[in-house]
Amino acid sequence: MKMNFNHPYHLVDYSPWPLTGAIGTLTLVTGMIKWFHNFNMNLLIIGYIIIILTMFQWWRDICREGTFQGKHTILVTKGLRWGMILFIVSEIFFFISFFWAFFHSSLSPNIEIGAMWPPKGVMPFNPFQIPLLNTIILISSGVTVTWAHHSLMENNHTQCIQSLFITIMLGIYFTMLQTYEYIEAPFTIADSVYGSTFFVATGFHGLHVLIGTMFLIVCFLRHLNNHFSSNHHFGFEAAAWYWHFVDVVWLFLYISIYWWGN
Secondary structure: OOOOOOOOOOOOOOOOHHHHHHHHHHHHHHHHHHHHHHOOOHHHHHHHHHHHHHHHHHHHHHHHHHHHOOOOOHHHHHHHHHHHHHHHHHHHHHHHHHHHHHHHHHHOOOHHHOOOOOOOOOOOOOOOOHHHHHHHHHHHHHHHHHHHHHHHHOOOHHHHHHHHHHHHHHHHHHHHHHHHHHHOOOOOOOOHHHHHHHHHHHHHHHHHHHHHHHHHHHHHHHHHOOOOEOOEOHHHHHHHHHHHHHHHHHHHHHHHHHHHOO
């Protein structure tokens, strides 16, 4: 039977990676539960290994399709753009739920938490110490990733490498500072609704920073291997959009939870 490929769409080939990704996620979550209850990390580590191997091979296949096989045509790239836009919109609503919970509790605090905000007995962070430094770091990283994008569009290979490397370093520095902040925190996730909203909102944001940093590292490695050109670089563009989204969410977190909520 002769197949007709005379169309601009990308009909993906059969791939084992969605299945192995699902198995890895199941193993990871089951391993987390086992770790919480039995303090045994064996299954958790196996889950991480499966997911990392799946990510590496799945991303390798996508890079191959988009860069060498020419399957990411203009029409396919347009679909990928809309997919990324809708994904970021869904992430915005994900964070809106956390802000909703925070303002619901802070604007009218219950009698159980002392009818005050922050709740009685909770000592919040000073917003002008590590949180302010983290804000400066993320805003600076937004500037450097924009610099990288403009360098790429102007075919300036060296400046793109430099600015992308600086962005990745700033992302790692942010994660290190937030980890230090969590270790030194004077309250826990179990300290009333303040602790739970603070750690869930900032924790999920931290997870998004980690994902965004990984996204940028992959783009950095691809750029070193000349995968991008001035008119064909949606992989990098998607990473830049995601990073700007992470920046904006942090600004809202800083203003509302660290500064106003303090």
